Amino acid sequence: MKMLKKLGVALLGVMMAMPVAQASDGELVVYSGRSDKFVKPVIKEFTKETGIKVVLHSAKSTALLNKLKLEGERTQADLYLSNDAGNLQLGSQMGLFQPLPKNVVDVIDPKLRAEDDTWVGLSARARVLVANTGVDTSFVKSVFDLADPRLKDRIAVTHSGNGSFIAGVTVYMEAAGIEKTRDWLEGVKKNANGRTFNKHSKVVNAVASGKRSVGLVNHYYIYRHLDKKPDAAIKVIVPDQADGEMGVAWNVAGIAISKYTRKSAAAVKFAEYLVSEKGQKLFAEMNREYPAREGVPSSSVIPAADTMRASTVEMITLGKQRNTTIDLLEAVGMP
Amino acid sequence: MAAIPLLFVAYSSFQLSPERWIGLWDTRLPDLLANTVWLGFVVAVGCLVLGVLSAWLIARRQFAGRTLAIWLMVLPLTIPTYVFAYIYTSLLSDEGWLGLAWQAIFGDALAIPDIYTGWGAAFILSLAGFSYVFLLARTSLLQSSPCMEEAARMQGATPLEVFWRVQLPLLRPALAAALAVVVLHVLSDFGAVSMLQYQTFTLSIYMQMEGRMDNQAAAGLSLVLVVMSLMFLVLERFFRNRQRYFSSSRARKFQARKASGRELVVIWACLGLIALFAFILPLVWVLHWSWQAWSADLIGAEFWDYTRNSLVLGFVAATFTVVVALPVALYHSRIRSWLSTCYLHLSSIGFVLPGPVVALGVITFVLTQMPLLYGGLAVLLMALVVRFLPLAVQSQEAALQQLTPSIEQAGRVLGAGPLENLWRVTLPMIRGGMVTAWVLVFIDVIKELPATLILRPIGYDTLPVRIWIESSEEMLELAAPAALMLILGTLPALWIMMKAERMR
Numbered sequence: 001m002k003m004l005k006k007l008g009v010a011l012l013g014v015m016m017a018m019p020v021a022q023a024s025d026g027e028l029v030v031y032s033g034r035s036d037k038f039v040k041p042v043i044k045e046f047t048k049e050t051g052i053k054v055v056l057h058s059a060k061s062t063a064l065l066n067k068l069k070l071e072g073e074r075t076q077a078d079l080y081l082s083n084d085a086g087n088l089q090l091g092s093q094m095g096l097f098q099p100l101p102k103n104v105v106d107v108i109d110p111k112l113r114a115e116d117d118t119w120v121g122l123s124a125r126a127r128v129l130v131a132n133t134g135v136d137t138s139f140v141k142s143v144f145d146l147a148d149p150r151l152k153d154r155i156a157v158t159h160s161g162n163g164s165f166i167a168g169v170t171v172y173m174e175a176a177g178i179e180k181t182r183d184w185l186e187g188v189k190k191n192a193n194g195r196t197f198n199k200h201s202k203v204v205n206a207v208a209s210g211k212r213s214v215g216l217v218n219h220y221y222i223y224r225h226l227d228k229k230p231d232a233a234i235k236v237i238v239p240d241q242a243d244g245e246m247g248v249a250w251n252v253a254g255i256a257i258s259k260y261t262r263k264s265a266a267a268v269k270f271a272e273y274l275v276s277e278k279g280q281k282l283f284a285e286m287n288r289e290y291p292a293r294e295g296v297p298s299s300s301v302i303p304a305a306d307t308m309r310a311s312t313v314e315m316i317t318l319g320k321q322r323n324t325t326i327d328l329l330e331a332v333g334m335p
Numbered sequence: 336m337a338a339i340p341l342l343f344v345a346y347s348s349f350q351l352s353p354e355r356w357i358g359l360w361d362t363r364l365p366d367l368l369a370n371t372v373w374l375g376f377v378v379a380v381g382c383l384v385l386g387v388l389s390a391w392l393i394a395r396r397q398f399a400g401r402t403l404a405i406w407l408m409v410l411p412l413t414i415p416t417y418v419f420a421y422i423y424t425s426l427l428s429d430e431g432w433l434g435l436a437w438q439a440i441f442g443d444a445l446a447i448p449d450i451y452t453g454w455g456a457a458f459i460l461s462l463a464g465f466s467y468v469f470l471l472a473r474t475s476l477l478q479s480s481p482c483m484e485e486a487a488r489m490q491g492a493t494p495l496e497v498f499w500r501v502q503l504p505l506l507r508p509a510l511a512a513a514l515a516v517v518v519l520h521v522l523s524d525f526g527a528v529s530m531l532q533y534q535t536f537t538l539s540i541y542m543q544m545e546g547r548m549d550n551q552a553a554a555g556l557s558l559v560l561v562v563m564s565l566m567f568l569v570l571e572r573f574f575r576n577r578q579r580y581f582s583s584s585r586a587r588k589f590q591a592r593k594a595s596g597r598e599l600v601v602i603w604a605c606l607g608l609i610a611l612f613a614f615i616l617p618l619v620w621v622l623h624w625s626w627q628a629w630s631a632d633l634i635g636a637e638f639w640d641y642t643r644n645s646l647v648l649g650f651v652a653a654t655f656t657v658v659v660a661l662p663v664a665l666y667h668s669r670i671r672s673w674l675s676t677c678y679l680h681l682s683s684i685g686f687v688l689p690g691p692v693v694a695l696g697v698i699t700f701v702l703t704q705m706p707l708l709y710g711g712l713a714v715l716l717m718a719l720v721v722r723f724l725p726l727a728v729q730s731q732e733a734a735l736q737q738l739t740p741s742i743e744q745a746g747r748v749l750g751a752g753p754l755e756n757l758w759r760v761t762l763p764m765i766r767g768g769m770v771t772a773w774v775l776v777f778i779d780v781i782k783e784l785p786a787t788l789i790l791r792p793i794g795y796d797t798l799p800v801r802i803w804i805e806s807s808e809e810m811l812e813l814a815a816p817a818a819l820m821l822i823l824g825t826l827p828a829l830w831i832m833m834k835a836e837r838m839r
Contacts, residue, residue: 029794035804055793055794057793058796058804059789060788063544066550067698070699070702071698071702072702074706074710159532161542196532
C-alpha cells in the first residue's frame with residue numbers, strides 16, 4: 001500500500017506541475033503539414049520583425065484538414081499551411097477558410113492560388129524524372145514513358161497514397177485524359193512489379209545506386225541527394241517538354257487563414273510576411289522550391305522556372321479532382 | 336466510455352451504402368483480410384518461439400549474467416515498432432551496416448533480404464512483441480510448483496516430455512494472455528506496416544482517412560477489424576476459461592539448476608542472438624546517430640520539453656487507465672456472467688481500433704457532448720485510456736485469477752466489509768499485477784503515435800511526435816536522439832516492474 005500512496009502523491013505533484021498546454025493569447029497557431037525545419041527559420045524572422053509569436057502544430061496535411069473540419073468553430077488554429085494545393089482547395093470547398101486581403105493575393109501568380117482568394121500558393125515544385133547516368137535512358141522523354149516495357153523492374157515510384165503522387169496523376173489525367181492515364185498506370189504497376197517506395201528520398205537512392213534506372217520525384221529531392229553526394233550518378237529529366245506535350249506537372253505549398261480565427265489582424269500580418277519578397281525568398285530557397293510571387297528569383301542551383309514549360313492544369317483542379325484520381329488508382333490497384 | 340469509438344464506427348458505417356460495401360469488398364477486403372490474418376499468425380508463432388525459449392532458459396537454469404539476460408529480453412519493449420522498422424530499413428539498405436555486412440559475406444550472389452515484405456513486417460513485429468510472451472511465461476514458470484514436474488519425472492517422463500505434457504499446458508493461460516496482447520498489437524499496429532508498406536487493415540483504414548478523407552469507408556473497414564478481433568478474443572477466452580490453476584500457498588519455490596559449461600554456451604548463444612537483433616543493434620544505431628546530432632550541436636532546449644511532455648503524459652494516462660480498469664477486472668474475475676463478459680469485451684475495443692479512428696471518435700464525442708473540455712490534455716487522455724484499457728484489464732485480471740478466492744473469503748469471515756476487504760486484502764495481494772499493468776500501459780502510452788499526433792494540445796509535442804516529424808523528412812540525426820530519450824524514459828518504469836516481479 002505504501003507504494004500506492006507514494007504513487008498517488010507523485011501523481012498529484014505532476015498534475016500540479018503540468019504545463020498549461022493552451023497557446024496563450026498573443027500567439028498565432030499554425031496547423032502545418034510542411035516540414036518544421038523549412039518553416040521555423042521563416043517564423044523566427046517574422047517574430048523578430050513583428051514581435052508576434054507563432055506556435056507550429058505539425059502533422060500530416062490531410063490529418064490536420066480533417067481536424068480543422070471536425071473542430072469547426074472551436075478550432076484553435078489561426079492559419080493552415082499545407083504542402084499540397086489539393087488539400088488547400090478541399091478546405092476552401094468545405095468553407096473552412098476566410099478570404100485573404102487583396103494585397104496578399106495579387107502578388108501571387110494567378111495559376112497558383114484559389115479562385116475565391118481563400119488560399120495562396122507560397123512555393124512551387126516540379127514533378128520531374130531522375131535517371132541514373134550509367135544506363136541508357138535516352139528514350140525517356142515523358143512521364144508516360146515510365147510505362148515503357150523496356151523499363152520493366154527498372155522504375156522507382158512512391159506508393160500511390162503519397163500526396164505528391166496523387167497530385168501528379170491528377171495533372172496527367174486532366175491533361176491526357178482518363179483512358180490514357182489508366183493505361184499508363186497499368187504499365188507503371190507492371191514495371192514497378194509490386195515494389196514501391198515509401199519516401200521520395202528512397203526513390204532517388206534507388207536510382208543513384210543503380211538498382212533502378214528512372215524515378216518520379218519532386219525536383220528538390222534530387223538536389224537534396226546531390227548535397228550529400230555531389231558526384232552521385234544521377235541527372236534530372238524535365239519531362240513532357242516537346243511541342244504539343246503537356247509540360248511538367250506542378251504543385252504548390254500554400255497558406256490559408258482559418259474562418260474561425262480570433263486573431264485575424266495578426267494572421268493577415270503573417271500571410272503578408274510570407275508573400276513579401278523577403279519572406280518568399282526565405283520560404284522557397286530553404287527547400288530550393290520556386291517562389292510563387294512573380295519576380296522573386298529562385299535558388300541558383302535549380303533550373304530557372306522560365307526554362308521549363310509548365311502544365312496548364314490549374315492548382316485548384318488538384319483539390320477538385322482528387323477523389324476521381326484516388327478512384328482511378330484503386331480501380332487499377334496501384335500498390 | 337470505452338464504447339465511444341465503437342459507436343462512432345458503427346454509426347459511420349451505417350451511413351455507408353450497400354454499393355460502397357460491395358465496392359470495398361471487390362477492391363480491398365479479401366487481400367486485407369488475408370494479409371492481416373497471415374501477419375497476426377506469423378507474428379504470434381514468432382513471439383511464441385522467441386518468448387517461451389528465452390523464458391524457459393532463464394527460469395530453469397542458474398547461470399552467470401542471468402539478471403542481464405532478463406533485462407535484455409525485456410528491453411525491446413522500450414522501442415516502438417515504427418522506430419524498429421525505421422532502423423531496420425536503414426540497416427538493411429545498401430549503405431546500412433547489415434547491408435554492407437551481407438554484401439561482404441555473400442557478395443553479389445545473394446541479394447540483401449527485402450524488408451518491404453510481409454516477412455519483413457513479421458520479423459519487426461516479432462522482435463517488438465516477444466517480450467510480452469517472455470514476461471508472462473517467465474512469471475508463470477517461476478510460480479508453478481515443482482511437484483508436478485517431479486511427479487512426471489518419477490513416472491518416467493523424459494525432460495522433453497515434461498516440457499510438452501506438463502509445463503506447456505500449465506503455461507497455457509499465461510501464453511494465451513500474452514498472445515492476445517501480441518496479436519492485438521499486430522492488428523492495431525500502424526507504425527511498422529506503414530513504414531514497410533505492408534497493406535493491413537489498419538494501414539488501409541489510415542489511407543482511406545488520409546487520402547480521400549473518407550471517414551465512412553475507414554469506419555466500415557474498422558468494423559470488420561473489430562469483428563475479427565472479437566472473434567479472436569472469444570477464442571482466446573475459450574482456451575483460458577476451461578482451465579484455472581490456483582497454486583497453493585505452501586508450495587516451495589522452484590530451485591533453478593546450475594547450468595553446466597556446455598549449457599552456458601548454448602544459453603548465451605540463443606539469448607545473445609535474440610538480444611542482438613531485438614535490442615543491441617537498434618540501440619547502437621540510435622546511439623551512433625544521437626552522437627552525430629550531439630557533436631553537430633543539433634539538440635536544443637526544446638528537446639527536454641518533448642521528453643517532459645512524454646513522461647507526464649505516460650504517467651497520468653497510465654495511472655488513470657489502471658484505476659479505470661480495476662473494477663472491470665474485479666467484476667469479471669469474481670462474477671462470471673453474460674454481462675461481465677460483455678463488458679470485458681467492450682473494454683477491449685479500444686485496443687483493436689486503429690489509433691486515428693479512436694481519435695476521431697473521441698473528438699466527435701467531446702465536441703458534441705462536452706465542448707468545454709476540448710483543446711486541452713483531457714481529450715488526449717480520454718483517447719489513451721480508451722485505447723489501452725484492455726492491456727490494464729488483462730494483467731490485473733491475470734493477477735486476480737491466481738489469487739485463491741479462499742483468501743478473500745477468509746477476509747470476509749473475519750468481519751471485513753467488501754470495501755475494507757478490497758483495500759486490505761485483495762489490492763495488496765495483486766499489487767504486482769497492478770504495477771505490471773501500470774508499466775505496460777505507461778510504455779504503450781509513451782510510444783503511442785497516431786492518436787497523440789491528432790489529439791495532442793497545440794504545441795504539445797511528445798517524443799514519438801518528434802520522431803515522426805523528423806523521420807518523415809529523413810532527418811536521422813534528429814530522430815535518433817528522440818528515440819534514445821524514449822528508451823531511457825521507459826527504463827525506470829521497467830525497473831519498477833521488475834522489482835515488483837521479484838516481490839511476488
